[in-house]
Amino acid sequence: MYKMETKVAVVTGSNKGIGFEIxxxxxxxxxxxxxxxARNEERxxxxxxxxxxxxxRPLFHTLDVTCEQSIQEFATYIASRYCGIDVLVNNAGILDFDKSVSSYEDAKKLIDTNFLSLISISKILYPLLKxxxxxxxxxxxxxxxxxxxxQIxxxxxxxxxxxxxEILQFVNDFLQAVKNGKTTMVSFAGHYGDYKVSKVAMSALTFVQQRQFSEQGTDISINCVHPGFVKSDMTKGMxxxxxxxxxxxxLYLALEAPQSQKGTFVWHDCHQVNWDD
Structure with missing residues (x-):
């Protein structure tokens, strides 16, 4: 099958909210x-x-980031039609805003979705990146x-x-703490600790992967962004x-930022911040 030279952008979890607007x-x-x-084809x-x-004129494809088979099916579809992916926005994520402290099962599901899915995406979709x-x-x-x-x-x-x-050890350390009834490794007595750990892990992974891309000699840029406290279904409209x-x-990072901007943490107003201050 002839592969089109067309540029390709992909946004995960994008049937609503920020993803939809991206x-x-x-x-x-x-x-x-x-x-x-989106995971759900109808939605x-x-x-x-x-x-x-x-x-x-967006195009649609089902994609469940928590399922490696779904990611592989999507990768096979893209690889059969295009020369690669130009923009990938890892937006898919969950948070139960009604539960400030989650059970182990809930915390595991959230971290699987918000962070561990990125490991699968890295393995399956990143080889398609231009x-x-x-x-x-x-x-x-x-x-x-x-x-x-x-402190450790x-x-x-x-x-x-x-x-x-080491990032995976960090995540597993938190999950073990939740299983043992201790969540004091995060701020605010562990409120929304699973979400915080998933996003800290995502940020750390961003910087590690940028270093790896640079070591490989590719010009791929990867950045993480705080979009602001956005009114959505996830935040119950708050x-x-x-x-x-x-x-x-x-969108600034996808379309306007210089290609030299790599491995940064970007605030909702598009300026860079130090994630470890």
């Missing part, structure tokens, strides 16, 4: 095809229809290192030679920004 912004400004993806196609009603591709990880101000207070992890996560295995405003910084 797809909309990409459809308006990205010179290529834009894939809106995904309904989201595509909303954008089509605005005169936009040499100058851009990856945007949707993090949070809860992804700043200041949300962690266990404060010291470990800032190491220049931090490894993915927040400071609309989803459209929340998409501003991710």
């Amino acid at each position: 797809v909309k912004g990409l459809c308006q400004k990205f010179e290529g095809v834009v894939y809106l993806t 995904g196609r309904q989201a595509v229809k909303k954008l089509e009603d605005l005169g936009l 040499n100058n591709a851009r990856i945007i990880n949707i993090s949070s101000d809860w992804g700043l290192l200041s949300n962690i207070r266990k 992890w404060l010291d470990t996560l800032v190491k220049d030679n931090l490894t993915v295995d 927040g400071d920004f609309t989803p459209e405003r929340g998409a501003r910084a991710p």
Whole structure:
């Protein structure tokens, strides 16, 4: 099958909220095809229809980031049609806003979705990235290192030679603590500790993977972004920004930021911050 030279952008978990608005912004400004993806096909196609009603032309494919088979099916589909992926926005994530302290099972499900899925995506989708591709990880101000207070992890996560295995140890240490009824490794007595750990881990992974890309000699950029406290279903309608405003910084990284901007933590107003202050 002939592979199209068309540029390709992919947004995970994008049938609503910030992800939906990122797809909309990409459809308006990205010179290529834009894939809106979702676990649920019906909701995904309904989201595509909303954008089509605005005169936009997103494409749809099912993608469950917690299922390696689903990621592989998507990768096979993209690889059979295009020369690679130019923009990948890792947006999929969950949070039960009604539970400030989660059970072990709930914490494991959240971390599987918000963080461990990125490991699977790295393994399966990253080989499809073009040499100058851009990856945007949707993090949070809860992804700043200041949300962690266990000294061993404060010291470990800032190491220049931090490894993915050490980040996985950090995550597993938290899950073991939850299983044992202790969540004091995160701030605020562990409130939303699983979400904070998942986003701190995402931030740390961003910096490790940027170092790996640079060592491999590729021009791929990967950055993480705090989109602001956005009103969404996940936050039960609470927040400071609309989803459209929340998409501003991710779209900046996808479309406007210099390719030399790599391995940074970007605030919702598009300026860089030190994640470990």
